[in-house]
Amino acid sequence: MMKRLLFLLLLPLLVSCKNHIDNSKEKEVPLNFIKKKENINLTLLYGVWAYDITDPHAVFSIDEKEFFIVDSDHLGNSKTYAYVVKENTLELEDENLIKSIRIISLTKDSLKIKWNDNEEMTRYVRFPQN
Known part of the structure; x- marks a missing residue:
């Protein structure tokens, strides 16, 4: 019973960490896919x-x-x-x-x-x- 209670209390924390890791992966874009516009001085x-x-x-x-x-x-x-x-x-x-x-x-x-x-x-x- 105690294990279930502890699991239920920690579950939101685990889900939150997973979402944070997933979101950071979505923001990473490989450099070879970025088209950089360069202007000449x-x-x-x-x-x-x-x-x-x-x-x-x-x-x-x-x-x-x-x-x-x-x-x-x-x-x-x-x-x-x-x-x-x-x-x-x-x-x-x-x-x-x-x-x-x-x-x-x-x-x-x-x-x-x-x-x-x-x-x-x-x-x-x-x-x-x-």
Whole structure:
């Protein structure tokens, strides 16, 4: 009789603990299922970028209005693009062709991107200003 009484008194406590554990499990979401929207700090992005600070010239520059690629065809010709920012991606508009640049990492001195749907990441450094 005493065991039953003790069981009845402890039953609400056990149920309450089980509900607390079940509720906490429901709130956990695996990180790979979370879609994170990232916005670019454009003031960090604007500037002149190169592969290395010792390079004789930059690879590209970007400002509020345009994305300028130095030697875009590897024949000494440069090209200017209009661009649109969408979350962590820049879309360059070029004669019915959209080139996509996904920004992986951006600091005041370095930039890591993936061009178009290429999985290879390219690292740039801010080109020193004279």
